[in-house]
Amino acid sequence: MLDARIETMPGYGGCQLAVHRLGSGRPLLLLHGLFSSAQINWIKFGTAQKLAVAGFEVIMPDLRAHGQSEAPHDPAAYPADVLVRDALAVVEQLGLTDFDMGGFSLGSRTAVRSVLAGLAPRKLILGGMGIEGLGNWARRSAFFIDAIDRYDEIKHGDPAFISKSFMKSQKVDRVAARLLLASVDDTSAEDLAAVTMPTLVVCGADDDDNGSAPALAQALPDARYVEIPGTHMSSVTQAALGQAMVAFLNA
Template identity: 70%
Template sequence: MSDVRTEHFASFDAADLAIHRMGEGRPVLLLHGLFSDANTNWIRFGHAQRLADAGFEAIMPDLRAHGASGKPHEAAAYPGDVLVRDAQALVAHLGLTDYDLVGFSLGARTAVRCVLAGLSPRRMVLGGMGLEGLAGWDRRASFFIDAIDRFDEVKHGDPAFFAVAFMRTQKIDRVAARLLLQSVDDTSAAELAGMTVPTLVVCGEKDRDNGSPQALADALPDARFQEVPGTHMSSVTEPELGKAIAGFLAG
């Protein structure tokens, strides 16, 4: 297994962000999902190693309020699209000019917003995402904010049970996470029409948590949809996810 190299850098507002890197070759920026981190989404189940074996360098930040990155408790640290601004700062910090961009769930939403904000990856992969999941974030955020607010009283059978259980496993800083949830901006279907980056939409066969992945692929000018095993939570544990990402980026 390739060694994971971890470093830190100061983002646009001096917030401390951790970056984990594996492999050598064409850079691939990988953005993890909500309440996750680089290790859980990309390293633990072998996806980063598969990319390294295919000749890529996996560059995996822990998003703000996650993992080993800073978790500020001030509302001012979470302006609109703050994760996009962090990604822009990381691309500038590393001097990336020819790279690919991958995101899962919240990371996929962020990847789309990054391209709309001016980042220009060669190829892009959107995992665990459907067309409907890019808009209407308020409803999705409200679900997670409610889970945070009722954290200690949520029991098995409650719709928020698995979200709370995952937050416990990940040792989420709930104050920081709650602020971050309010910073995510929506993307309309109309905005997707101008995104010409060749894109793979990849989603678990039992995952429609964020709407229709086929509809998302259809809404993008140059995209295709690939199904892999699993639900929204379990698809990241399946080797087929890494195979799909590496295969598309190497193609």
């Protein structure tokens, strides 16, 4: 087993981001999902290990307000697309020019918008994402904002109970998370024409949290869809996730 190295670097506006790195070789930037972390999405269940063994240096920032990164409470620290600005800052500081990129859920949204903002990875991986999930963020984020606002009153059986439980387990800073939710922008289906690099859309068989993953693959210029076991929450625990990513990147 390889051990991840952790370093801190400034993101947009100087917000300090914890960046986990595993392995050596071709750089692969991976962005985790909402309320999660690099540790939960990529390291804990072996996905990063598989990628490192396959010859990649896996670079996994904790998003601002997540994991070991800073979680500022100043609204000015959350302008539109701040996660994209952070991704661009990491790429610039690491001097990445020839690299691959991927994400899961919110990380997939951020990866797509980072490409639209100018990043040009050789290959792109979008996990846990359907075409509807790239738009309609106001509706999706409203659910999580409601879970934050009602956090202390949510009981078992409430539709928001799973989100509350996950926030609690990850020790999410709810003030910072609420601010972050308001910073995420939509991507229209028309914008996808600009995402021209080979793309893997990988999603759990029982995951429709972000809409249709096959439809997303069909809407992209050069994409293929791979189904793995699991729901939105459980698919990141599956060995099949890392296997699909390795096969795609090394094809």
